[in-house]
Amino acid sequence: xxxxxxxxxxxxxxGVISWLLRQLDVLITKLTTGLNWNDLRGLARGDDPRRxxxxxxxxxxxxxxxxKPSYYHQSVTxxxxxxxxxxxxxxxxxxxxxTGIFLMIYYAPTPQRAYGDMLNILTNVPFGELIRDxxxxxxxxxxxxxxxxxxxxxxxxxxxxxxxxxxxxGVVLLLATLFLSFSGYLLPxxxxxxxxxxxxxxxxxxxxxxxxxxxxxxxLLGAPAIGxxxxxxxxxxxxxxxxxxxxxxxxxxxxxxxxVGISLPSSEEEIGQDTAKRVPADRRRYYLPDVFTxxxxxxALITFIxxxxxxxxxxxxxxxxHHANPNKTPLHTKAPWYFLWxxxxxxxxxxxxxxxxxxxxxxxFLFIMPYIDFNPSRRAKDRRFALSAWMLALAVFVxxxxxxxxxxxxxxxxxxxxxxxxxxxxxxxxxxxxxWAELQLGEWDTRVDVPGDxxxxxxxxxxxxxxxxxxxxVQEDVKAYEKGLDEGLPNGYGKMIIEEWQDGLKKITMRIxxxxxxxxxxxxxxxxxxxxxxxxxx
Amino acid sequence: xxxxxxxxxxxxILAVLGIALATSIVGFRELNRLSEREAxxxxxxxxxxxxxxxxxxxxxxxxxxxGIPGVAPALNSANFFDGRLQEVGYAGTLQSYIELxxxxxxxxxxxxxxxxxxxxxxxxxxxxxxxxxRDLADFILNWEATAVGGGEATPTEEVVIDPNADPVEIGxxxxxxxxxxxxxxxxxxxxxxxxxxxGIATRAGTEVAGLSAEEYIHQSIVDPNAxxxxxxPTGPCSPNLMPQTFGSTLSEAELNGLIQYLLTxx
Ligand code: HEM
Numbered sequence: 056x057x058x059x060x061x062x063x064x065x066x067x068x069x070g071v072i073s074w075l076l077r078q079l080d081v082l083i084t085k086l087t088t089g090l091n092w093n094d095l096r097g098l099a100r101g102d103d104p105r106r107x108x109x110x111x112x113x114x115x116x117x118x119x120x121x122x123k124p125s126y127y128h129q130s131v132t133x134x135x136x137x138x139x140x141x142x143x144x145x146x147x148x149x150x151x152x153x154t155g156i157f158l159m160i161y162y163a164p165t166p167q168r169a170y171g172d173m174l175n176i177l178t179n180v181p182f183g184e185l186i187r188d189x190x191x192x193x194x195x196x197x198x199x200x201x202x203x204x205x206x207x208x209x210x211x212x213x214x215x216x217x218x219x220x221x222x223x224x225g226v227v228l229l230l231a232t233l234f235l236s237f238s239g240y241l242l243p244x245x246x247x248x249x250x251x252x253x254x255x256x257x258x259x260x261x262x263x264x265x266x267x268x269x270x271x272x273x274x275l276l277g278a279p280a281i282g283x284x285x286x287x288x289x290x291x292x293x294x295x296x297x298x299x300x301x302x303x304x305x306x307x308x309x310x311x312x313x314x315v316g317i318s319l320p321s322s323e324e325e326i327g328q329d330t331a332k333r334v335p336a337d338r339r340r341y342y343l344p345d346v347f348t349x350x351x352x353x354x355a356l357i358t359f360i361x362x363x364x365x366x367x368x369x370x371x372x373x374x375x376x377h378h379a380n381p382n383k384t385p386l387h388t389k390a391p392w393y394f395l396w397x398x399x400x401x402x403x404x405x406x407x408x409x410x411x412x413x414x415x416x417x418x419x420f421l422f423i424m425p426y427i428d429f430n431p432s433r434r435a436k437d438r439r440f441a442l443s444a445w446m447l448a449l450a451v452f453v454x455x456x457x458x459x460x461x462x463x464x465x466x467x468x469x470x471x472x473x474x475x476x477x478x479x480x481x482x483x484x485x486x487x488x489x490x491w492a493e494l495q496l497g498e499w500d501t502r503v504d505v506p507g508d509x510x511x512x513x514x515x516x517x518x519x520x521x522x523x524x525x526x527x528x529v530q531e532d533v534k535a536y537e538k539g540l541d542e543g544l545p546n547g548y549g550k551m552i553i554e555e556w557q558d559g560l561k562k563i564t565m566r567i568x569x570x571x572x573x574x575x576x577x578x579x580x581x582x583x584x585x586x587x588x589x590x591x592x593x
Numbered sequence: 594x595x596x597x598x599x600x601x602x603x604x605x606i607l608a609v610l611g612i613a614l615a616t617s618i619v620g621f622r623e624l625n626r627l628s629e630r631e632a633x634x635x636x637x638x639x640x641x642x643x644x645x646x647x648x649x650x651x652x653x654x655x656x657x658x659x660g661i662p663g664v665a666p667a668l669n670s671a672n673f674f675d676g677r678l679q680e681v682g683y684a685g686t687l688q689s690y691i692e693l694x695x696x697x698x699x700x701x702x703x704x705x706x707x708x709x710x711x712x713x714x715x716x717x718x719x720x721x722x723x724x725x726x727r728d729l730a731d732f733i734l735n736w737e738a739t740a741v742g743g744g745e746a747t748p749t750e751e752v753v754i755d756p757n758a759d760p761v762e763i764g765x766x767x768x769x770x771x772x773x774x775x776x777x778x779x780x781x782x783x784x785x786x787x788x789x790x791x792g793i794a795t796r797a798g799t800e801v802a803g804l805s806a807e808e809y810i811h812q813s814i815v816d817p818n819a820x821x822x823x824x825x826p827t828g829p830c831s832p833n834l835m836p837q838t839f840g841s842t843l844s845e846a847e848l849n850g851l852i853q854y855l856l857t858x859x
Contacts, residue, residue: 101598167723178631185619352601355608362615377641378724556657558738560639584643586636590629 088116098344110343124313126339128331131317132346136211139353140204141312144228146354147197148301150361151235154190155294162242164290166283169244170378177375184372188365191373194236196361198393201232209445212433213318217329219425221311224304226421231301233393238293240391241286246481249379250388252281252289254398258410268411280381321433376481386475387461395459396452402464469531469544470567470579476527477520477551478565478583483591485523486551486563489516491587494553494561501525501549524549528567544569559587635731642732645725652776652786653708658736664708664772669736691730695721708776708836760846764854767847776835780858784826787835794856810852815840 066074084091089112090098097104104110114125131137161180162172176183205225208214214222241252256276262268277284316331324330340346364370390398400409428441435442457463467475478486486494493516501521513521528547535543547569556562563583570576646658653665660667667673674687683690696714713719714726721729768774778784781791797806801820804812812819817835824830843851 170724174634178627178634181623181627182619184626184630185616348598348601348605352605352608355605355612359608359611359615362612366615366618377637378722556643557639557732557735559636560643560735562643582644582647584640586639588632588636589640590633590636 088113088120101344101348110341113343120342122309122313123342124316125343126334126341127317127346128319128334129338129340130320130323131331132340132349134349134353136320137317138203138207139350140200140207141309142350142353143200143357144197144204144232145305145309146357147193147200148305150193150358151190151197152298154186154193155298157186158190159294164242164286166244166286166379169242169286173243173245173375185365187373188370189361190239192361192365192370194239195393197232198236201229205229206449210435210442211318212321212438214425215428215431215433216425217315218311218318221308221315222425223422224308224311226418227304228301228308229421230418231297231304235293235297235301236393237391238289238297241281241289242293243375244286244379245374245376246379246383246385247374247376247389249281249381250385251390252285254388254390255394256281256285258397258401258406261407262411263407318433321435326434326437327431374482385480386467386471387465389461390459392456395457396455397459399455399458399463402458464538468579469535469540469542470547470569470577471581472531472534473524473527473544473549473567474565474579474581476531477524478563478581485520486583487585487589487591489520491559491561491585493517494563494585496553496555496561499551499553501528521549521551524551532569542569542571545572546570556584561585638728638731639735641725642728642730642735645721645729646732649713649721650729653710655775658733661772661775663706663770664775665706665710668733669740671740674737674740688730688734691733692726695726695729696723708772709834711831711834760850760853761857762854763846763850764852767843767851768854771839771843786825788822788825788830790855791858794859797856806856807852810855811848814843814848814851 069077080092083095087095089109091109094105094109096102098110111125113120114123115121158176161176161183163169173187176187208218208222208225237252237255241248256272259275260268260272262271273279275285275288276282277288315329316334318329319331365372389395397410397414400413403409430438430441432438476484478484493514495514495517497513499513499517499521501524525548528544528549532543532545532547544567547567549568550564550566552562552564552566554562554564561584563585565581565583567579568576646654647656650658653661654668655661655665658667658669660670678684678687678690681690685693694710696712696719697717698712698714698719699710700712701709711719713721715722773790776785776787778789780789780793783789793810794806797809798804800809800822801812809820817837817839818832821830821832825834839848
């Protein structure tokens with residue numbers, strides 16, 4: 056009773072409106088743990104805080120803000136010092152969580168359903184394709200950002216005492232990020248996924264000694280080859296185990312970062328000293344509002360860039376190839392790009408050494424690097440050896456990545472290559488990119504004097520295609536010679552036969568002919584069907 | 594205002610507007626995109642089905658799904674789209690009828706067709722995954738637009754035999770009327786799913802020890818599973834591919850003629 060009387064008296068003396076506003080302000084102050092409406096406005100405007108500074112209570116009272124230090128050293132908040140790559144890694148992970156939960160709703164991890172669920176997301180769920188593209192692009196972006204973050208902390212020498220352990224937890228995060236991307240790769244259950252993960256799985260199998268490799272592979276895939284059990288395991292790892300691991304290790308990582316402070320530019324302190332935590336009052340930059348607004352600005356900008364890349368089709372969209380088919384090995388099995396360097400290594404020698412031992416050594420070295428680098432200086436001029444060694448390693452990494460692509464040392468028969476170039480098993484290729492109506496019925500030949508019906512003249516588009524095919528035949532012949540294959544395509548020519556097959560469906564037969572010295576003419580043939588609406592070329 | 598705060602605020606606002614713009618562009622196009630994507634994947638499913646049909650089905654149902662009289666029905670005929678479900682008394686959709694038939698096959702030959710349709714669905718031990726069965730059904734359904742007349746369930750033609758005719762000629766007629774060529778091809782050409790019978794007269798005597806050429810051919814027609822030759826055009830031969838019913842459907846004279854005819858294929 057007393058309470059109501061008090062309220063009634065207050066309202067009578069203040070008036071309803073101002074009483075309500077005051078209650079609102081109380082609520083806001085509670086929610087922000089100490090900032091009232093005017094404080095918030097001042098914060099957004101960049102005014103100086105009142106005394107005592109209520110912006111600091113937020114840091115001690117609120118969970119999210121207590122994680123952040125209340126002020127930084129001016130020198131470390133410059134964009135070019137950290138490029139805020141750690142923040143970006145965190146943000147990318149956050150985007151993955153949000154978009155991932157959305158995708159989870161529409162997805163069941165069984166071979167019978169997974170692919171169909173992807174189709175459903177693309178054809179039936181509003182914004183499904185956008186979310187999937189964001190999830191995929193951000194996943195690949197996260198690999199890049201985390202990698203660059205590592206390179207940055209290496210370049211500024213931030214892994215040295217007292218931040219060795221921060222670096223070590225960072226390497227765990229790097230591995231987890233890679234595995235997150237890789238485990239997600241399998242989930243669409245298409246040819247791309249299936250075969251990339253098959254390569255990966257077969258590498259684990261090679262880990263010495265055989266008992267260990269075989270057992271690890273069995274535990275991971277649940278069977279000698281990827282199947283329902285493997286898909287379920289990858290799904291659980293992808294949506295549950297690895298994300299939890301990342302969150303857990305991230306908090307250790309970030310706890311360390313805040314505890315010891317972000318390292319100052321090396322020129323600002325004596326060699327071997329670490330003054331990051333002792334910030335003179337005049338060099339402080341408060342988190343609220345300065346750093347906070349900078350961070351929000353960066354995140355908004357990055358979000359915009361990610362979306363723009365997708366909407367403007369600069370990012371072509373997350374691929375979805377044909378349904379996984381264990382009986383049909385694609386001509387070129389490709390690892391995801393961030394593992395091409397391992398594929399490159401594999402082409403160089405023994406799979407156990409190149410595929411397992413070398414990568415283990417690389418990551419093992421990353422783990423212990425801070426503990427075996429006894430050079431106390433973080434300045435570039437004192438670190439010539441370490442810096443050059445890393446530059447060299449990065450160069451080797453780039454070269455290995457290139458060697459991992461099919462451009463290097465993949466020796467498939469040249470006739471198959473020609474067909475693959477014109478009409479790949481997956482993706483569009485020049486023939487599918489041709490408007491369907493322009494695929495002129497008839498039998499077309501790459502030789503200039505086309506034998507056959509003189510009445511049927513190829514339309515310009517078909518002529519273009521046949522010229523392209525002729526070029527590929529010549530090029531693949533040369534390449535086969537360069538790669539030292541037994542047989543190129545001597546006297547080679549090609550044919551493309553286009554038939555009307557069904558309503559909206561054309562059958563395309565690709566034939567390659569070649570005649571090595573003193574042998575009968577050889578042929579290679581492959582047939583395709585192209586539907587008017589298939590839309591590969593768009 | 595602090596230095597360059599204004600600039601930052603401007604960039605921030607622009608970025609947020611940009612995000613809103615990008616999302617609304619997607620939202621604006623979304624309905625069109627959904628139906629486009631649906632058409633894309635329906636088209637790709639038909640492409641996949643066409644490929645599967647070519648590797649698995651043309652032997653009995655014909656290259657263009659026109660069927661082979663006496664062996665297997667046409668799938669591109671108006672009758673298939675309009676009358677088939679009523680004929681067999683099936684209450685579901687044509688799509689489900691096709692998918693079910695592909696998945697479970699027709700392990701029991703029906704009166705009109707000699708060939709037994711193998712079980713294709715992997716859930717029943719066949720080679721095709723459910724999505725492949727669906728692709729095949731999509732491909733077959735796509736014949737509807739061009740399906741024309743004909744092709745009703747054609748009963749095995751009554752071969753009118755002149756008892757005085759040359760048995761070899763009777764045999765040739767029987768070979769044609771029962772759709773043997775649907776699987777074995779024209780003698781001397783290439784087999785389609787069964788081995789070609791060119792040269793059968795020469796090999797028949799040596800296939801199974803103790804059987805003469807004539808006995809071997811007789812056994813192969815009336816009891817095809819008694820001996821399975823190792824190689825068929827699409828891989829190792831499997832039992833039950835050849836109809837098991839010729840022993841009862843062919844008359845003495847027809848059987849004899851067929852054997853005499855095959856014995857001429859040196
Ligand atoms: C998911 C992956 C990761 C996340 C979310 C993350 C997050 C962060 C954040 C927010 C910071 C604060 C400073 C800054 O923004 O630069 C930081 C600092 C740091 N990170 Fe990471 N990090 C990740 C991976 C890594 C990796 C792969 C390494 C190295 C192998 C690493 C090593 C470090 C080090 C040494 C610092 C201290 C930098 C300094 O004091 O100057 N982190 N990390």
